[in-house]
Amino acid sequence: MICKNMKSIAVFLFFxxxxxxxxxxxxxxxxxxxxxxxxxxxxxxxxxNKRQVWLHTMFRLRREMQAIAEYAEQNNQPAMxxxxxxxxxxxxxxxxxxxxWEDQIKPRLLSELEMFAEKGDMPRVGKTLEMIGRTxxxxxxxxQPLVIxxxxxxxxxxxxxxxxxxxxxxxxxxxxxxSASVNRILIALDDGQKPVALQAxxxxxxxxxxxxxxxxxxxxxxxxxxERILGKATEERFTTLQASISEGRVKDSQKMMGxxxxxxxxxxxxxxxxxxxxxxALLPEK
Ligand code: HEC
Ligand code: HEC
Ligand code: HEC
Numbered sequence: 001m002i003c004k005n006m007k008s009i010a011v012f013l014f015f016x017x018x019x020x021x022x023x024x025x026x027x028x029x030x031x032x033x034x035x036x037x038x039x040x041x042x043x044x045x046x047x048x049n050k051r052q053v054w055l056h057t058m059f060r061l062r063r064e065m066q067a068i069a070e071y072a073e074q075n076n077q078p079a080m081x082x083x084x085x086x087x088x089x090x091x092x093x094x095x096x097x098x099x100x101w102e103d104q105i106k107p108r109l110l111s112e113l114e115m116f117a118e119k120g121d122m123p124r125v126g127k128t129l130e131m132i133g134r135t136x137x138x139x140x141x142x143x144q145p146l147v148i149x150x151x152x153x154x155x156x157x158x159x160x161x162x163x164x165x166x167x168x169x170x171x172x173x174x175x176x177x178x179s180a181s182v183n184r185i186l187i188a189l190d191d192g193q194k195p196v197a198l199q200a201x202x203x204x205x206x207x208x209x210x211x212x213x214x215x216x217x218x219x220x221x222x223x224x225x226x227e228r229i230l231g232k233a234t235e236e237r238f239t240t241l242q243a244s245i246s247e248g249r250v251k252d253s254q255k256m257m258g259x260x261x262x263x264x265x266x267x268x269x270x271x272x273x274x275x276x277x278x279x280x281a282l283l284p285e286k
Contacts, residue, residue, distance in 0.1 A: 034282070035142040037150065038100035045151040054097065055152075060090050061136070065129060068113075072125045080125070081117050088114070091132070104139045106132070149282040153275050154218055161210045171214070178207050178265070185257060189250050197245045197253070205238050208264065229268050234260070 044054035064087035071080035088110045095102040109132050116124040156171040163169060169177075181204035188197035208230055215226040237260050244253040 032141055034146050037143050037147045038098055040098050040100060041147065042151070044097055052152075057090055057093055057097070061087065064090060065133065065136075069126070069129055072117075072122045072129075075120075075122060077117065077120055081114075084110075084113055084117055087132075101139070104135065106135055109135070146282060149279045153279040154272070155279060156272075156276060159214050159217055161214055163210055164206055169210075174207060174211055178204065178211070181207060182257065182261065182265075186254070189245070189253050189257075192250075194245060194248065198242065201238070201241055201245065208234075229264055234264055237263070 041054060042048050044057075045052060064083050067083040068080055068087060071077075071083065091105060091110055092107055094105050095107075109128055113125060113128045113132070116122075116128060159171045160168045161171065161174050181200050184200040185197050185204065188194070188200060212226055212230045215230075216222075219225045237256055241253060241256040241260070244256055
């Protein structure tokens with residue numbers, strides 16, 4: 001399986017909103033040295049695991065922290081204690097799952113939280129929650145970026161594309177070829193070389209069709225992503241382009257090339273390439 005993490009990326013886009021509800025922002029130093037996560041984390045992620053266990057534990061932790069804070073404010077002691085019990089369990093799971101991270105958590109704070117909750121000392125419950133929140137933030141500041149890059153960002157290195165002769169190419173080679181074709185068309189238009197422009201247009205179309213065969217290695221049975229970028233609208237642009245080039249309408253042809261660059265190349269790059277480039281920058285040796 002090439003793409004181990006698409007579902008979680010969708011979730012990942014949604015959760016920062018909830019984060020803003022109560023977790024205090026991290027005022028980290030301007031420069032933070034990112035740390036390499038321990039290898040034992042891998043077993044809690046796909047494909048080693050069937051589910052994204054680590055991530056879902058994290059989502060629960062945040063929900064528990066929110067519930068406790070809200071019930072403390074409402075002075076609802078029983079409801080608060082119910083969620084403190086759950087927080088206790090999940091918080092301690094951090095070190096059970098990744099023993100190397102035992103020193104990143106402070107279980108003592110959970111005992112204190114339970115004690116203050118029992119006494120109904122809500123201001124202290126609030127203070128202790130804040131201190132727990134700081135242990136969350138500290139770990140996130142140093143570890144979260146590389147964890148996301150390693151386990152949750154799609155990568156394209158394993159994808160092989162076949163050209164019309166059945167020859168295999170890497171994703172990156174296909175990209176360079178696409179770029180060369182786009183520029184060959186633009187150069188030929190500039191210099192009035194109609195046959196060259198027409199031939200390069202054909203090549204570009206074929207390269208995009210080859211690329212299209214790769215979409216479902218991540219998008220599985222979902223037809224929509226491919227349709228959105230390489231579907232009917234794109235086919236129509238290529239048909240219009242052929243007519244414009246054939247009839248020698250250079251301005252129209254250039255305009256159509258601009259539309260293709262935006263609706264095909266840039267639209268895809270904005271979701272896929274930016275993440276891919278960030279991943280490569282964070283994990284340079286891989
Ligand atoms: C799947 C959607 C997708 C489409 C459509 C797409 N690209 Fe890309 N492109 C990518 C991704 C992902 C990368 C980064 C790949 C990597 O680093 O392995 C990339 C990288 C590139 C690169 C840099 C290659 C390198 O050497 O690192 C160029 C140039 C490029 N694309 C050109 C284009 C052009 C021109 C088009 C349109 C004709 C296009 N791409 C359409 C996804 C796409
Ligand atoms: C020992 C390290 C560590 C501690 C302590 C920790 N986390 Fe995490 N947390 C992580 C890592 C690593 C990620 C990145 C996981 C990912 O994105 O796949 C993460 C991600 C998250 C996310 C998901 C963010 C998102 O939107 O994708 C939430 C929510 C979260 N943590 C909540 C908490 C809360 C609440 C606490 C404290 C009660 C906590 N975490 C303590 C390591 C930690
Ligand atoms: C290596 C994995 C991978 C490959 C290959 C891939 N995508 Fe994606 N794509 C993703 C991820 C991850 C997202 C963001 C989460 C989501 O929307 O599913 C995404 C999002 C999208 C989106 C925006 C969301 C949507 O459904 O409208 C479009 C459009 C899209 N991809 C089109 C394509 C096309 C077209 C191709 C093939 C040319 C392709 N993708 C190949 C991983 C991939």
